Amino acid sequence: MSVDVDALERRAREIRRRVIEVSHNNGVPHLASNLSCIDIIVAAYWGCLRVEADPSNVPRDRFILSKGHAASALYTAFAQLGFLDDKELNTIAKDGSRLAEHPSRKTPGVEAATGSLGHGLGIGIGLALAARLRGQQERVVVLMSDGEQNEGSVWEGAMFAPRHQLSALTAVVDFNGWQATGRSRDVLALEPLADKWRAFGWTVTDVDGHDMGALVDVLNRPAADAPTMIIAHTIKGKGVSFMEDDNNWHYRIPTADEVVAAHRELVGR
Amino acid sequence: MRNAFAQELVECAARDERVILLAGDIGNRLFDAFQARFPGRFFNCGVAEANMMSMAAGLALGGLRPVVYTIAPFVTYRCYEQIKIDVCYNAAPVVIVGVGAGLGYAGLGPTHHSLEDIAALRVLPDMSVVCPADAHETRAALRDALSAPRPIYLRIGKKGEPLVHATEPPFRIGEALPLRTGVDVALLSTGTILPDVLAAADQLYKHDVDVGVVHFHTVKPLDAAALRRLATTCKLLVTVEEHSLIGGFGSAVAEWMADEGVGRRLVRMGTPDAFFHEAGETEHARHRLGLSSEAIAARVLQALAPREA
Numbered sequence: 353m354s355v356d357v358d359a360l361e362r363r364a365r366e367i368r369r370r371v372i373e374v375s376h377n378n379g380v381p382h383l384a385s386n387l388s389c390i391d392i393i394v395a396a397y398w399g400c401l402r403v404e405a406d407p408s409n410v411p412r413d414r415f416i417l418s419k420g421h422a423a424s425a426l427y428t429a430f431a432q433l434g435f436l437d438d439k440e441l442n443t444i445a446k447d448g449s450r451l452a453e454h455p456s457r458k459t460p461g462v463e464a465a466t467g468s469l470g471h472g473l474g475i476g477i478g479l480a481l482a483a484r485l486r487g488q489q490e491r492v493v494v495l496m497s498d499g500e501q502n503e504g505s506v507w508e509g510a511m512f513a514p515r516h517q518l519s520a521l522t523a524v525v526d527f528n529g530w531q532a533t534g535r536s537r538d539v540l541a542l543e544p545l546a547d548k549w550r551a552f553g554w555t556v557t558d559v560d561g562h563d564m565g566a567l568v569d570v571l572n573r574p575a576a577d578a579p580t581m582i583i584a585h586t587i588k589g590k591g592v593s594f595m596e597d598d599n600n601w602h603y604r605i606p607t608a609d610e611v612v613a614a615h616r617e618l619v620g621r
Numbered sequence: 622m623r624n625a626f627a628q629e630l631v632e633c634a635a636r637d638e639r640v641i642l643l644a645g646d647i648g649n650r651l652f653d654a655f656q657a658r659f660p661g662r663f664f665n666c667g668v669a670e671a672n673m674m675s676m677a678a679g680l681a682l683g684g685l686r687p688v689v690y691t692i693a694p695f696v697t698y699r700c701y702e703q704i705k706i707d708v709c710y711n712a713a714p715v716v717i718v719g720v721g722a723g724l725g726y727a728g729l730g731p732t733h734h735s736l737e738d739i740a741a742l743r744v745l746p747d748m749s750v751v752c753p754a755d756a757h758e759t760r761a762a763l764r765d766a767l768s769a770p771r772p773i774y775l776r777i778g779k780k781g782e783p784l785v786h787a788t789e790p791p792f793r794i795g796e797a798l799p800l801r802t803g804v805d806v807a808l809l810s811t812g813t814i815l816p817d818v819l820a821a822a823d824q825l826y827k828h829d830v831d832v833g834v835v836h837f838h839t840v841k842p843l844d845a846a847a848l849r850r851l852a853t854t855c856k857l858l859v860t861v862e863e864h865s866l867i868g869g870f871g872s873a874v875a876e877w878m879a880d881e882g883v884g885r886r887l888v889r890m891g892t893p894d895a896f897f898h899e900a901g902e903t904e905h906a907r908h909r910l911g912l913s914s915e916a917i918a919a920r921v922l923q924a925l926a927p928r929e930a
Contacts, residue, residue, distance in 0.1 A: 410684070457711055463680060465710050468702060474672040475707055478679020478687075485641065485661070485685060505703070508672030516664075 355399045357565045363561060364394045364564065365618045367428045368591045370441060374424060374472075376470050376611045380445045384560050384589035384601035386425040388528040389495060391562050392584055393422075393429050399568035405435040406458040411488040412465045412481050418472020419526060420454040426450050426475035427459070434462040461513050470503025472496060473523060478520040493571070494523045499531025507552075513579040514553030516563075522580040523554075526561065528588035530599045546583045547570065556580040561586035592617055622778040622813070623720050625756035627651045629763045630688060634659050640767060641680055643673050645691035647720075648650075670682035674700040677715045686714060686767055692726065693735035693776060695721030697742060704772075709745045714770035714783055716763070717742075722776040723812060723863030724897075725766045727906035731896045739811075740868025742774045743841040749773040750840040751794055752812035752862075752870075755785045758838055761792035778813040779903075784817050785836075795839045797847035803833035806921055807855040811837045811870040819909065820914035821861075825921055832921070840870045843847070848877055852885045859888045863912060866891040888924050890917060 367390050375383045393415075397403060401413035417426050424444055431438040435449075436459070443449035450458050454467030464475045476494035483490035500506060513521055527545065529536055536542050550556045555575035559566050561584030574580045586603075589595030592614040608612065631654050642655055642663045655662045657802040662748060666673035670691065677687040689696060696719045697704070708715045719735060726733035743750045749771060753759045764771045773794070790798055790808050797809075801822055810818040815836055822923060825832045835847060835856065860871035871889030878887060892910050906911055911920075 363735045401662070422771020464678070465706060468660075468706055470671075471675050471703065471707055472701070475682070475711075476677040478681070480679075481676065482680045482683025482685050483698055485680075486683070505671035508667070508669035509675070512666065512669065512676070561879065597622035 355568050360398055360564045364391050367425060369615055369618045370428045371424045372606060372611055372614045374441055374444050376480045376606045378445045379605050380424055381603045382421040384595055388586040388588045389422050389526040389588045390425050391564055391567060392495060392524055392526060393425055395564055395567035395571055397429055400571040412491045413491045415491045416464050416472040416476045416494045417455060418494050419500060420464055420466030423453060423455045426455060430461045453619050468507040469500040471511040473506055476521055477509050480518050482568060483520055492521050496523060498536045501542055510552040517577045518579045519575055519577055522574050524582045524584055526586050527583050528586045530588045532557050532602055533572055549581040554579050556581045560581045564589055622756050622782055623651060623780055625759045626763060626777060629760040631658060631763060639686040641685050641687045643677055643687055643689045645670050645673055645695060647691050669693050670700040671703050674703035675707045678711055679711040681713035681715050682711060688716040690718045692733060693722035693738055694733060697738045703737045705745055708772045709747050714772060716766045716773050718775045718857055720777055721779040724903050724906045725779040727903045728821060728900055736892045738776060739840055739870060740862045747772055749794060751838055752776040752840060753838050754813055754815035754836055755782055757786045757789040758768050758792055761789055765794045776812060782813050795842045795844060798836040798838060798842040799836040800836055804832040804854055805831040806857045807833045807835060807851045808859050809835050809837050810861045812842055812863055814912060817899035817914040818861050818917060824918040828922060840873055843873050843877055845879045852883045857886045857924055861890045861917055865890050867894060888920060890920060893897050899917045
């Protein structure tokens with residue numbers, strides 16, 4: 353797949369700008385968790401997957417946002433993909449909007465509702481199995497958080513997928529080093545995360561989760577006979593200097609002044 | 622019932638290539654025929670019910686018709702949030718089959734009893750709950766479950782349950798099955814307790830009680846039309862289930878009566894709000910928990926006796 357990396361980087365900056373704006377206007381939390389995974393979302397949707405808003409269209413590739421609290425980033429990507437009207441983003445988390453703080457399947461483009469951690473991998477395994485059983489070449493990408501690795505169900509799926517050589521499945525961990533209340537390596541014995549997945553039988557690649565070219569490259573090189581795990585090393589709050597690696601932004605809502613400052617850093621105005 | 626389920630599943634899978642079987646490291650040899658005929662459509666998911674249920678949702682969202690099978694408590698409580706979110710919230714048409722439900726595995730202890738599963742599953746939006754009484758109903762229920770794209774919980778027994786029906790009865794999910802007609806008392810049963818309910822009716826005939834028996838194999842959606850008929854004609858309704866008195870079939874009937882403003886006398890029979898700590902067979906557990914046919918008949922006679930002023 354030929355990809356204009358510069359264009360994808362511009363797109364990611366624009367999505368970050370819009371997510372911050374809506375966070376301020378509508379009081380949407382989890383801002384830093386959104387910012388850490390936007391490059392991964394852009395690389396997947398514009399650099400790798402064949403996606404459709406209409407779920408009756410097959411074959412198509414599937415993206416599962418297992419860290420459902422990054423819904424704002426997903427919705428904003430959907431607006432750029434044409435699945436949603438950009439104006440609808442102004443309703444995120446508002447009374448009566450279909451765009452809740454975690455995605456439901458009522459929203460065009462959402463392949464599976466998420467929000468409770470540890471569900472997306474199993475759903476993704478099922479989707480990849482279904483594609484194989486239907487004889488269709490479809491890829492499934494599941495984006496998890498590093499805090500999500502705490503969930504036992506993740507490791508149940510970790511054992512299943514290699515047993516069945518599910519090469520259509522690629523999982524990505526947005527490894528921003530933080531979970532809700534602390535450093536993820538301090539909360540539970542998370543590390544060595546890549547070695548754990550390797551030991552479970554996955555083909556594991558470490559990548560800079562903000563290197564768009566590298567992300568596109570690794571997403572397009574799945575293993576031939578095993579599921580692929582991409583450990584994407586990211587920065588929570590990526591793109592805005594005063595949010596980066598500051599876990600207060602897991603819940604904080606930016607002020608008007610902070611929005612202006614963030615926009616200046618992201619798009620130079 | 623599990624053999625009938627396994628045999629019927631082979632027939633369903635032969636007709637519909639979308640039917641996939643997931644099992645949680647259980648059913649030794651039970652699915653040999655399925656695996657032989659449909660290699661690649663059976664997955665032993667290991668002792669990992671959460672992932673199994675999420676996968677089933679994924680398979681369903683991917684256009685297939687997964688059937689998930691393991692012991693009732695493990696296919697319900699162990700993966701409850703996966704059922705709520707991945708199956709129900711996503712509207713994924715998954716058929717969940719709990720084997721040995723109620724006290725089917727009485728001797729294995731409360732870890733293997735499921736006396737809360739009807740309550741837990743029926744509260745989930747869009748989930749149907751079906752409790753067949755015998756092998757014939759199990760076959761019919763499975764066929765009907767796979768005929769429509771909806772999440773469903775089939776709560777079946779283990780093996781060797783007596784046949785209630787000589788042949789397969791007319792069976793549709795959501796439609797209660799009248800078995801005996803009577804106007805004084807209506808015994809309403811769900812699940813594998815039905816033979817004891819019928820035996821109780823036989824005992825009551827000897828006491829000149831005009832008793833009817835209606836099998837509500839479907840607890841949700843509840844057959845409101847059948848309930849309305851019974852509440853109109855009978856003086857006393859008695860629900861019997863191998864399930865806690867909290868939240869099960871009897872509760873569903875009581876909720877319906879309250880919501881409808883039906884003022885008919887209702888007696889609910891089920892298991893108490895306590896764990897059962899004794900070893901032994903299902904019949905022993907039923908007897909000890911007040912669910913034998915004799916206990917059912919005695920409870921009805923007690924309810925019919927003139928009350929002291």
